[in-house]
Amino acid sequence: MSPTLTSALEDYLETIYELMRDRDYARVRDISNAREVKAASVTPALKRLAEMGLVDYVQREYVRLTPEGRREAQRVLARHHLLRRLLGEILQVPPDEAERDACALEHSLSNAAMDGLVRFFEFIGLSPEGERFVDQFHAWTRQPKPEEGTLFEDTQPSHSVHDLAPGQRGRVLRIGSVGAIRQRLLDMGLLPNAEVEVERRAPTGEPIWIRVGGAHLALRGVEAKAIRVALV
Amino acid sequence: MSPTLTSALEDYLETIYELMRDRDYARVRDISNAREVKAASVTPALKRLAEMGLVDYVQREYVRLTPEGRREAQRVLARHHLLRRLLGEILQVPPDEAERDACALEHSLSNAAMDGLVRFFEFIGLSPEGERFVDQFHAWTRQPKPEEGTLFEDTQPSHSVHDLAPGQRGRVLRIGSVGAIRQRLLDMGLLPNAEVEVERRAPTGEPIWIRVGGAHLALRGVEAKAIRVALV
DNA sequence: GCTTTCTATTAGAGGCGTCTAATAGATAAA
DNA sequence: TTTATCTATTAGACGCCTCTAATAGAAAGC
Numbered sequence: 001m002s003p004t005l006t007s008a009l010e011d012y013l014e015t016i017y018e019l020m021r022d023r024d025y026a027r028v029r030d031i032s033n034a035r036e037v038k039a040a041s042v043t044p045a046l047k048r049l050a051e052m053g054l055v056d057y058v059q060r061e062y063v064r065l066t067p068e069g070r071r072e073a074q075r076v077l078a079r080h081h082l083l084r085r086l087l088g089e090i091l092q093v094p095p096d097e098a099e100r101d102a103c104a105l106e107h108s109l110s111n112a113a114m115d116g117l118v119r120f121f122e123f124i125g126l127s128p129e130g131e132r133f134v135d136q137f138h139a140w141t142r143q144p145k146p147e148e149g150t151l152f153e154d155t156q157p158s159h160s161v162h163d164l165a166p167g168q169r170g171r172v173l174r175i176g177s178v179g180a181i182r183q184r185l186l187d188m189g190l191l192p193n194a195e196v197e198v199e200r201r202a203p204t205g206e207p208i209w210i211r212v213g214g215a216h217l218a219l220r221g222v223e224a225k226a227i228r229v230a231l232v
Numbered sequence: 233m234s235p236t237l238t239s240a241l242e243d244y245l246e247t248i249y250e251l252m253r254d255r256d257y258a259r260v261r262d263i264s265n266a267r268e269v270k271a272a273s274v275t276p277a278l279k280r281l282a283e284m285g286l287v288d289y290v291q292r293e294y295v296r297l298t299p300e301g302r303r304e305a306q307r308v309l310a311r312h313h314l315l316r317r318l319l320g321e322i323l324q325v326p327p328d329e330a331e332r333d334a335c336a337l338e339h340s341l342s343n344a345a346m347d348g349l350v351r352f353f354e355f356i357g358l359s360p361e362g363e364r365f366v367d368q369f370h371a372w373t374r375q376p377k378p379e380e381g382t383l384f385e386d387t388q389p390s391h392s393v394h395d396l397a398p399g400q401r402g403r404v405l406r407i408g409s410v411g412a413i414r415q416r417l418l419d420m421g422l423l424p425n426a427e428v429e430v431e432r433r434a435p436t437g438e439p440i441w442i443r444v445g446g447a448h449l450a451l452r453g454v455e456a457k458a459i460r461v462a463l464v
Numbered sequence: 465g466c467t468t469t470c471t472a473t474t475a476g477a478g479g480c481g482t483c484t485a486a487t488a489g490a491t492a493a494a
Numbered sequence: 495t496t497t498a499t500c501t502a503t504t505a506g507a508c509g510c511c512t513c514t515a516a517t518a519g520a521a522a523g524c
Contacts, residue, residue, distance in 0.1 A: 008511065021448045028472060041512055043473055048510095060472060060519065074420055074447070081421035081445045091348025104340030110333050116323025118418045123369050125424020126406060133365040137355050174358060186350050188306060189313035192357020213313045215306070216253045240481060260502060273482055275503055280480095292489065292502060 003048045007107040010076050011035060012045045013054060016065055017073035025062035080106040082117045090124075090134060092141065159231060161196060161210065162224040169197040170229025177226035185223060189213050196229055235280045239339040242308045243267060244277045245286060248297055249305035257294035311338040314349045322356075322366060324373065391463060393428060393442065394456040401429040402461025409458035417455060421445050428461055 003009075015034045019026040028046070032039040043059075050057040054069035065073060080102050087098035109117075124130035158173050172194045175185050189212045190196070199209040199216065207218045219227075235241075247266045251258040260278070264271040275291075282289040286301035297305060312334050319330035341349075356362035390405050404426045407417050421444045422428070431441040431448065439450045451459075 003509085006510070017447075029470095037511090038513065039472065040474080040514080044511080074449075077447050078420055081447065082423075084445070085423075087345050087348065091345060091352060093342070093344040093348050097342050097344045101340065101342050101345050105337050108333065108336035110325070110329050112325040112329045113319050113323060113333050116319065116325050118423065119373050120323060120369065121423040121425070122418070123372050125404070127368070127372060129365060129368050133361060136359070136361050137352065140355050140359065141351050172357070186354070188310055189317075191314075191317075191350065191353040193353075194317075213316070215309050215313065235479085238480070261500095269481085270483065271502065272484080272504080276481080 002052050005052065005072070009045060009049060010072070010107055012049060013065070013069055013073040014076055014080070016055065016063060017070065017077065020065060025064050076106055079109045079114055082114065082121070083109065085121065086117060092138065157230070158228040160225050161198065161208065161219065161227040161229060162221060164198045166198050166200050169195065169232040171232055172196060173228045173230055175226055176228055181223055181226060185227065188217055189215055190227060195232070196227070234284050237284065237304070241277060241281060242304070242339055244281060245297070245301055245305040246308055246312070248287065248295060249302065249309065252297060257296050308338055311341045311346055314346065314353070315341070317353065318349060324370065389462070390460040392457050393430065393440065393451065393459040393461060394453060396430045398430050398432050401427065401464045403464055404428060405460045405462055407458055408460055413455055413458060417459065420449055421447055422459060427464070428459070
């Protein structure tokens, strides 16, 4: 039975692909340097790749990608580039962190997600709306955050989660808070447009249990007060 | 030396967190069902988590998250939700695929990327431009792709990569092609706004070597002709 | 041509994460 | 109370991926 193509093996393919830009074959030494592993770890990986028909490997001589191997490497690299652009250009993650993240994420991006990203960048690049949007997003990112969510006034009646009864549901409009509390709420998925449902409240009123997406949270009073929602 | 928090262990934490919504403790059986692994695999994982102080585990009795464990689980879940929203709401990946992808990606998203995503959703949700943009993107996605890139006329002089000399560089405007060729080019990172440099051309003209981001590609004539760029 | 040096491979080990099979503990039924 | 059943744990195995140490092969220096 031929082994399966694991993340590590994909990384090896990618490395070999990169190395074959310069020479037309790759050496074990170069691979081990590039991946920062010992040479002894490379040999068994090459054996497995050869067994799968992805590289043409002659021990002590050379290793080259086969056409399938090249295709596989390109598939992974395409994901890598897309992710790096998403992280770097759109989300403004610093370059080296974007690179690291892309490396980690590239192995587990489905075709559907890949297609979505491709369309996204096509849209950004092709349409005037796309370009403008990214600029606006970045401008908005740079400007200091308003203390109490005054930047965008609510255009519909808003309620604090603190005032909802168990069973009531709302769509998050904004988090009217700053600092650690705001961060904690955002981290937990309490982003604008997220659906929130109050599950139960302690008799004292203090811990309020809510559901956000799949997660269930216990909120303290200050936290619940800060969340402004539109009733659903 | 306490073990490190691996992806698998993060998954266990997440599962325990989900289970503790219903009861206030989790049983090995439930965990093994939820994660679709055998019960025998759960025990050693719990031992490691206990050793790290992330769960409170009494053999044959119960397992509960410690405060640190809960924090860790929430951290991962927050990433999970963000990714699922990005994939589902923005990129329109089908729900179950979005869920699977989010599961796989959640373990390797840096804080910086996480912050970027949070800001992104905040912007989408808070600003009128944000909402409009997503709608426009989705409308654009649904409409059939024009056969020859006629939707957006070039607003600047465009050149085919086929006509560039080695050393010349361009910014991709559009891919004037359809089907497999288009797909291959998009997959390889030849998206609008990508930087392209012609590296060398075979004497016969046929294979044209180009660089796109970090990747190097050999293009056939038909492929090179289809890529329209603005000179840089 | 012989020896040194560099490079690649093998051998053996360890951690992780899963499995199956066997065992032990707890609970329910008789 | 004793037995049957269900659940959790242990024991032992395997694959993956890495390491270190030892060895083998190739290239360079003398």
